[in-house]
Amino acid sequence: MTETVAAPARTNDRRLRERAERVIPGGMYGHLSARRLPETYPQFYASSEGCRVVDVDGREFVDVMCSFGPMILGYRHEKVEAAAAAQRRLGDTQPGPGPCMVELAELLVERVDHADWAMLAKNGSDATRLCLATARAVTGRRAVLAAEGAYHGWSSWCNPYVDGPATPADAEVHRYTYNDLASVRAAVEGAGAENVAAIFVSPFRHDAGYDQEMVDPAFAAGLRRLCDDIGALLVTDEVRAGFRLHHGSSWEPLGVTPDLSAWSKAIANGYPIAAALGSSRCAAGAERIFATGSFWYQAVPMAAAIATIHALADEDAIARMVAAGERLREGIEKQAVEHSIEVRQSGPVQMPALSFVEDTAFERAAVFCGEAAAHGAILHPRHNWFLSAAHTDEDIDRVLEATEAGFRAVRAAFGHG
Amino acid sequence: MTETVAAPARTNDRRLRERAERVIPGGMYGHLSARRLPETYPQFYASSEGCRVVDVDGREFVDVMCSFGPMILGYRHEKVEAAAAAQRRLGDTQPGPGPCMVELAELLVERVDHADWAMLAKNGSDATRLCLATARAVTGRRAVLAAEGAYHGWSSWCNPYVDGPATPADAEVHRYTYNDLASVRAAVEGAGAENVAAIFVSPFRHDAGYDQEMVDPAFAAGLRRLCDDIGALLVTDEVRAGFRLHHGSSWEPLGVTPDLSAWSKAIANGYPIAAALGSSRCAAGAERIFATGSFWYQAVPMAAAIATIHALADEDAIARMVAAGERLREGIEKQAVEHSIEVRQSGPVQMPALSFVEDTAFERAAVFCGEAAAHGAILHPRHNWFLSAAHTDEDIDRVLEATEAGFRAVRAAFGHG
Numbered sequence: 126m127t128e129t130v131a132a133p134a135r136t137n138d139r140r141l142r143e144r145a146e147r148v149i150p151g152g153m154y155g156h157l158s159a160r161r162l163p164e165t166y167p168q169f170y171a172s173s174e175g176c177r178v179v180d181v182d183g184r185e186f187v188d189v190m191c192s193f194g195p196m197i198l199g200y201r202h203e204k205v206e207a208a209a210a211a212q213r214r215l216g217d218t219q220p221g222p223g224p225c226m227v228e229l230a231e232l233l234v235e236r237v238d239h240a241d242w243a244m245l246a247k248n249g250s251d252a253t254r255l256c257l258a259t260a261r262a263v264t265g266r267r268a269v270l271a272a273e274g275a276y277h278g279w280s281s282w283c284n285p286y287v288d289g290p291a292t293p294a295d296a297e298v299h300r301y302t303y304n305d306l307a308s309v310r311a312a313v314e315g316a317g318a319e320n321v322a323a324i325f326v327s328p329f330r331h332d333a334g335y336d337q338e339m340v341d342p343a344f345a346a347g348l349r350r351l352c353d354d355i356g357a358l359l360v361t362d363e364v365r366a367g368f369r370l371h372h373g374s375s376w377e378p379l380g381v382t383p384d385l386s387a388w389s390k391a392i393a394n395g396y397p398i399a400a401a402l403g404s405s406r407c408a409a410g411a412e413r414i415f416a417t418g419s420f421w422y423q424a425v426p427m428a429a430a431i432a433t434i435h436a437l438a439d440e441d442a443i444a445r446m447v448a449a450g451e452r453l454r455e456g457i458e459k460q461a462v463e464h465s466i467e468v469r470q471s472g473p474v475q476m477p478a479l480s481f482v483e484d485t486a487f488e489r490a491a492v493f494c495g496e497a498a499a500h501g502a503i504l505h506p507r508h509n510w511f512l513s514a515a516h517t518d519e520d521i522d523r524v525l526e527a528t529e530a531g532f533r534a535v536r537a538a539f540g541h542g
Numbered sequence: 543m544t545e546t547v548a549a550p551a552r553t554n555d556r557r558l559r560e561r562a563e564r565v566i567p568g569g570m571y572g573h574l575s576a577r578r579l580p581e582t583y584p585q586f587y588a589s590s591e592g593c594r595v596v597d598v599d600g601r602e603f604v605d606v607m608c609s610f611g612p613m614i615l616g617y618r619h620e621k622v623e624a625a626a627a628a629q630r631r632l633g634d635t636q637p638g639p640g641p642c643m644v645e646l647a648e649l650l651v652e653r654v655d656h657a658d659w660a661m662l663a664k665n666g667s668d669a670t671r672l673c674l675a676t677a678r679a680v681t682g683r684r685a686v687l688a689a690e691g692a693y694h695g696w697s698s699w700c701n702p703y704v705d706g707p708a709t710p711a712d713a714e715v716h717r718y719t720y721n722d723l724a725s726v727r728a729a730v731e732g733a734g735a736e737n738v739a740a741i742f743v744s745p746f747r748h749d750a751g752y753d754q755e756m757v758d759p760a761f762a763a764g765l766r767r768l769c770d771d772i773g774a775l776l777v778t779d780e781v782r783a784g785f786r787l788h789h790g791s792s793w794e795p796l797g798v799t800p801d802l803s804a805w806s807k808a809i810a811n812g813y814p815i816a817a818a819l820g821s822s823r824c825a826a827g828a829e830r831i832f833a834t835g836s837f838w839y840q841a842v843p844m845a846a847a848i849a850t851i852h853a854l855a856d857e858d859a860i861a862r863m864v865a866a867g868e869r870l871r872e873g874i875e876k877q878a879v880e881h882s883i884e885v886r887q888s889g890p891v892q893m894p895a896l897s898f899v900e901d902t903a904f905e906r907a908a909v910f911c912g913e914a915a916a917h918g919a920i921l922h923p924r925h926n927w928f929l930s931a932a933h934t935d936e937d938i939d940r941v942l943e944a945t946e947a948g949f950r951a952v953r954a955a956f957g958h959g
Contacts, residue, residue: 141644148647148659150825155834157638169641173633181641188637195635195836214589216617218609218812218896220920223572224586224598227558230565242565245665247814249837262706281698287671287849288833289679333583341595364836390836397664397814397837408567409680415703418665419612419781419807420814423784 137181141169149246150319156193162506163495173200173305175239176515178503185525186503189453189522191511194390197333197446198436199515203306205394208432212425223424223435225263229431233402236434237374239382240402244411246421249364249389250278253325255401255416256385257282260358264409268316270357271325274301274332277387285323302328304338306347314372321357323385324348328366328375329472333508334487337472358384358407364399366393369475369511394433396426442514443475449516450474456525462465464532465541478509489535496534502527554598558586566955573610579923580912590617593932595920603920604937604944606870606915608928611782612805614863615853616932617674622811625849629842640841646848650819653851654791656799657819661828663838664814666781666806667695669743672818672833673802675700677740677775680827685733687774688742689720694779694804700742720747721755723764726810735772741765743776745783745792746889750925751904753897754889762798775801775824781816785809786863786892786928789855811850859931866933867891875941881949882958893927898952908954913951919944 127294139210145168146152152168153160167180176199178188191197197204230243244255257269269282277283284521285292299316302308303326313321326348330338352359361383366375368391374383384407389399397420436442451474461468467482481489490506497504502524504510562585563569569585570577576585584597593616595605608614614624629642647660661672674686686699694700702709719725720743730738743765746818747755769776778800783792785808791800801824806816814837820828835868852861868891878885884899898906914921919941921927 129945136777137641141641144644144648148651149645150659150661150828154661154829155832155838157834157839159638168638170633170636170638170645171640173636178633190637192635192637193836200633200636215588216595218612218814219587219588219590219617220595220605220607220609221576221585222570223588224554224558227561227586228567232560234565242567244567247837248668250835251665254698258705261709265708266707267705267710270873279835281671284832288675288684289682289827289830291682293684294676397635397840398893403567410706411567413569413706415572415701417574418667419610419694420664421572423572423814 128538135182138167138169141181163491163498165495165498166503175199175522176513182503186498186501188503189510189512189524190503190505192395193508195395196513197368197391197513198394198433198440199513200395201434202394204436205429205432208508209396209425209429212428215424217425218420218423222422223427225424225427225431226422229427232431232434233400233443236372237386237402238377239374239384239386239406242403242408242411244401244416245427246399246401246416248278249387249399250280250389251418252364252389252401253277253283253362254280254397255414256325256360256387258414258416259385259401259407259411260360260401262413263358263407264322264356266320266322266357267297267298268320269297269323270301270309270312270316270321270327272327272330274335275299275303275325275327276332277325278364285429304341304344306344308350309348309351313351318355321355323360324352325360327362328370331365331472331476331509336469337476337478337509338540339472340379343378345376345379349381360387361386362387363388366476366479367439368434369443370473372443392433393426393430396429398426398430406499411488434455440514445514446475446512446516449512449521450477452518453512453524454479456521457528459479460525460529460532464536466532466535475512476509477512489539493528493531493535494536497527497531500527500530551599551601555584555586558598559598559868580908580915582912582916583920585670593930593937601917601918604920604941605920606927607920607922608930609812610925611928612812614785614808614930615811615850615857617812617857617928619811619853621853621922622846622849626842626846629845631842635837635840636843639839640844642841642844642848643839646844647853649848650817650842653789654803654819655794656791656801656803656821658822659820659825659828661833662844663816663818663833664835665695666804666816667697667780668835669806669816669818670694670700670779671697672831673777673804674740675831675833676802676818676820676824676828677777679830680775680824681739681773682712683737683739683774683839685716685737686714686740686742687716687718687729687733687738689744689747690717692720692742692744693749694742696959697830706899721758721761723761723768726765728769730768730772730931731754738772738774740775740777742779744779745787745820748782748889748926752928753886754893754895756889756931758795759796762793762796766798769801777802777804779804783893785851785854786860787890789860809850810843810847813842813846815847837861857931862931863892863929863933866893866929866938869935869938870894870929870941873938874945876951877942879948881953883949883952889926892929893926894929906956908950909955910945910948914948916946917944
């Protein structure tokens with residue numbers, strides 16, 4: 126195992142971490158904290174272009190996290206940046222929205238089959254909360270069902286750690302097991318069918334720390350029927366997967382239509398925006414809630430979103446992400462076999478997850494990803510990765526050099542199997 | 543009363559409103575909806591520069607709402623835009639924060655006396671929720687006190703309309719009356735002193751639909767003592783007022799120090815960012831909560847915030863806002879006397895509010911602001927206004943021409959008094 130990270134080359138990151146320790150709780154918080162990652166990962170980044178990122182010590186990486194999803198066309202994508210710049214020359218945060226708000230709402234309604242309207246916000250958590258609020262206003266009911274372990278944002282209704290580890294469970298939230306319709310029926314019974322406002326579901330199971338699981342089409346269809354039977358609304362959380370699986374709602378290929386859906390992350394290629402989309406049945410309910418934010422009407426992210434959504438189609442982005450993802454999955458499979466190391470690859474190839482057998486404490490994953498980072502690829506040991514349309518064969522081959530180093534390190538530390 | 547708004551000149555706004563009706567619930571939502579404003583107001587804006595904004599039909603206005611606060615130095619302020627552009631050429635949303643996150647946290651800690659650390663987010667609602675979460679984690683308690691009618695964001699804990707008009711009251715939230723310490727003591731007793739995690743308070747009372755009320759220094763000091771007595775944390779909500787009253791926490795001139803404070807709106811002159819600031823006593827609690835967002839680590843708004851905070855001091859922004867606000871208040875007072883119309887002007891001059899006596903349905907305010915909009919000034923009939931450092935004497939005199947027309951219209955419609 127070659128140590129490729131020379132200590133002097135990491136001084137900027139180390140100094141920034143020391144300064145951050147003094148003025149940011151714990152030195153960093155949330156999903157971009159490098160505190161729980163191997164020490165080869167940088168905490169602070171200097172620049173980004175395409176799918177390449179450079180840390181504050183000048184090390185270049187192929188980014189296979191895409192900032193946890195927002196980057197989908199490549200950082201600083203020419204058409205998206207041009208659209209954002211053109212809008213910026215006019216205005217951004219203004220006393221009211223720009224015409225691009227209407228254009229974006231129209232475009233989302235055109236691209237997403239179930240959507241008749243859009244409300245725009247900033248965070249993915251805003252979008253899921255907008256969906257919950259609308260479902261409650263439409264149905265006059267309070268209870269909500271969500272899959273055990275599913276992440277629907279940091280809001281109090283779905284995040285048990287929002288107020289620290291001791292937060293009491295929300296009595297209005299009932300849990301089911303993903304892909305298990307019987308568990309959904311049991312949760313409905315527990316809540317009382319007449320109390321259920323909404324059933325939340327992700328397009329596939331992508332809980333951090335677990336192998337991913339594609340949705341069983343019969344489960345998706347069964348959820349739709351169950352919602353109709355009990356008068357509840359079906360809400361898909363597209364915040365993480367949206368526009369990476371399909372140029373529309375992720376369940377359109379299954380023929381399953383939600384009433385509401387929550388979007389964010391990739392829809393503006395990194396510009397801050399979120400959207401709640403809904404069917405006409407939900408429009409009157411959406412009018413009755415009170416939700417707003419100082420920056421929800423910003424014109425620049427809306428212009429960026431319009432350009433992103435057009436570019437996704439024009440550049441056949443999903444096919445390119447699938448091709449890159451397949452190349453990566455096949456390459457990793459081949460390496461694992463050569464090293465006689467048993468791994469599981471799960472989820473859609475454009476949002477891949479890798480785990481090692483007998484690795485419940487993520488020790489192998491940490492060695493693997495830590496060594497991959499030292500060799501120039503940003504992966505994640507406990508969270509799915511993201512491909513973008515900017516990942517070329519050359520980039521993937523560069524990633525595979527890093528994963529080859531990762532497998533060597535795992536074999537050195539843990540032996541075969 | 544001259545009708546200055548020719549119908550043909552409003553066709554773009556009207557057409558956009560018609561399109562919006564089809565794809566946005568109710569045609570628009572939240573605080574920037576023009577639905578409840580007089581019809582002379584535009585819904586959609588084309589561009590903005592300094593304190594002037596242009597609607598989609600080419601009408602120019604002096605903006606006295608500053609996008610409800612975010613604009614504090616003038617739209618497209620040269621230094622802020624240059625800092626944002628320089629960062630944008632490097633990267634914005636990346637796999638981790640940039641060095642500017644540390645710089646901004648350090649700058650906030652330097653400028654705000656009570657702050658030893660900062661957490662950065664997107665919405666003002668994120669910042670208030672971060673403060674609540676931290677207070678709960680620090681104290682191990684759940685209850686929170688907030689003033690009757692105070693707005694602390696759209697989150698479920700403080701917004702009774704988040705799930706539609708029928709949302710049940712939050713049993714953990716207890717209300718007091720602003721500036722009434724006896725009512726705070728009664729609310730503490732109702733909650734149980736040993737259950738109170740935090741008392742939320744705005745730097746002054748700025749509830750929409752009411753005259754504003756400056757804080758009684760004895761009330762502020764009393765809140766601090768009461769929090770210390772019962773082991774609760776004092777949280778100031780600076781989202782609306784922050785950096786318009788003082789180059790630091792708004793209560794520094796009173797010598798009253800909160801434990802936590804929530805910021806957003808003006809801190810990056812329109813770029814989307816929010817901050818929770820806290821004392822070292824709260825740092826360990828802040829580490830224990832789980833809060834994050836896909837765009838919370840964006841580098842461009844942080845670079846813009848750094849430039850904004852420096853420019854506020856370098857350009858003596860508060861003194862300029864005060865000067866503009868005094869000119870406006872004096873001018874309006876003189877006009878009201880000349881027209882023999884009784885008005886109340888309240889709050890700090892840089893965040894002024896105007897109301898008419900015997901106007902509980904805001905009819906006079908609507909006529910006044912509607913006519914002012916027709917004559918080129920954006921005010922608001924039920925919400926405080928905002929001055930910026932970009933408002934010159936000439937801009938204020940332009941606003942006063944519009945308010946003069948507003949008073950004439952009020953007198954024409956309602957007579958004197």
